[in-house]
Amino acid sequence: MESGFELLALCGFAFLAGFVDAVVGGGGLIQIPALFVLLPELAPATLLGTNKFASVWGTASATLQYLRRVPMEWRATLPTAASALLFGFLGARIAARMPPDAFRPLILALLVVVLAYTLWKKDLGALHAPRLSPGQQHWIGLGTGAAIGFYDGFFGPGTGSFLVFAFVGLFGFSFLAASASAKFVNVVTNLAALGYFASDGHVRYEIAVPMAVFNLAGGLTGSRMAIRKGSAFVRRLFIGIVGLLILRFAWDIGRQ
Numbered sequence: 001m002e003s004g005f006e007l008l009a010l011c012g013f014a015f016l017a018g019f020v021d022a023v024v025g026g027g028g029l030i031q032i033p034a035l036f037v038l039l040p041e042l043a044p045a046t047l048l049g050t051n052k053f054a055s056v057w058g059t060a061s062a063t064l065q066y067l068r069r070v071p072m073e074w075r076a077t078l079p080t081a082a083s084a085l086l087f088g089f090l091g092a093r094i095a096a097r098m099p100p101d102a103f104r105p106l107i108l109a110l111l112v113v114v115l116a117y118t119l120w121k122k123d124l125g126a127l128h129a130p131r132l133s134p135g136q137q138h139w140i141g142l143g144t145g146a147a148i149g150f151y152d153g154f155f156g157p158g159t160g161s162f163l164v165f166a167f168v169g170l171f172g173f174s175f176l177a178a179s180a181s182a183k184f185v186n187v188v189t190n191l192a193a194l195g196y197f198a199s200d201g202h203v204r205y206e207i208a209v210p211m212a213v214f215n216l217a218g219g220l221t222g223s224r225m226a227i228r229k230g231s232a233f234v235r236r237l238f239i240g241i242v243g244l245l246i247l248r249f250a251w252d253i254g255r256q
Contacts, residue, residue, distance in 0.1 A: 006038045007210060018058030018218025022065075023226045023234055024175075025160015025182055026241040027055055028187045029248065031215070042204065049197030050204045054211035056190040058219030063187050065223035066180035073130065076137040076171050077181040080163075081188040083145025085153065088189045091153025092196075107151075111158065114165050118235070123232040127231075128174035140170055145185065152189055158245045160186055164238060169196040173235035179226060 013034035015085045021027025031054065042050075132140060138227070144166045152159040160182055167178035197203055226234050 007207065009099065010034055010038055010202040010207065011214040013208055014054055014058075014214040015221075017055065018062075018215035018220075019222035019225075020218075020241060021055065021058060021160060021186075021235070022061075022062035022183065022219040022222030023179060024164055024238040024241050025162075025179075025186070026158060026245065027160070027215075028060070029241065029244060030056060039207070045202045046199070046204060047078075047195070048114045049194070049200075049202030050211070052190055052194040052197055053203045053205070053208035054215045056187065056194055056214035057212040058217075059183060059186050059190055060219075061216045062219040062223035063180075063183040065220065065227065066183055067141050069227050070177060072180055072184065073137070073171070073173065073177060075134050076130075076132075076141045076167070077250050078175075078183050079138050079141035080145035080148075080181070081185045083142045084149030084170045084185050085145075085192055087149035088153035088192060092193075093149040094154055104184040104249055104253050107158070108246065108253060109161075109244055111246045111249065114162075117169070117240065118165070118239060118242070119199075129136075129172050131172035132170075137171065144170060148185075149189060159189075160237065161242055161245065164234075174230075175231040175238060176226060179234055183223075 013031055017027035017029075017031035017034075019027075020030060026163075028051065032048070032051050035042075035051055036044075039047060069103040131136070144163075146158060148162050148166065151162065163182035163185055164178045166177065167181050168175060171178075171182065
């Protein structure tokens with residue numbers, strides 16, 4: 001049974017995760033390890049389900065903030081969300097039949113490329129200048145959602161950051177607009193995953209509800225700061241989170 005200290009610590013991590021996730025994604029990099037370290041007696045599926053319940057509220061609150069203050073590019077966002085939802089289920093089913101850890105070196109290489117390209121293209125995402133026609137946005141959105149949705153269902157870490165990079169690099173969005181679209185897609189896929197975990201009894205609500213309150217507060221704070229400070233702030237935090245993801249994957253591969 002978790003102590004008051006453990007629950008308080010988890011709430012602190014939930015706030016930080018909600019803040020980071022609202023800006024560039026990657027909140028799971030903070031919240032999931034905290035759950036596994038502080039509650040080692042719980043089954044992994046229960047920890048993941050509890051994480052989804054806590055994080056979806058922060059993601060939803062951030063999405064609402066973006067919807068109110070940042071024009072949403074629906075022609076690209078909706079096809080991406082629909083495709084990500086479908087292929088997320090497919091990825092989860094395949095993950096049950098083969099070890100996703102085998103793909104860690106590939107994901108590490110992709111993250112290094114993403115970081116190097118972002119550092120090299122210093123004006124990347126500085127301006128919102130969509131470069132695709134409506135038809136191209138639709139079909140590339142479907143392809144992007146399929147690829148990243150499958151990855152989210154199959155493996156997961158860094159999904160939000162990959163979405164932000166895709167909207168910036170492929171569609172020509174600013175980092176701020178990309179974060180808004182990425183949050184919407186994340187809400188859709190997270191709700192689907194939460195539905196599975198909750199229906200299977202893998203949510204500890206006495207832990208998840210307090211964490212959700214703090215994650216929501218972090219999401220509100222992060223999205224408001226991103227909107228106020230603009231794309232330059234989002235870009236800097238994006239570089240930092242991708243760097244942390246690279247270190248995490250390198251560490252995991254080194255321990256295998």
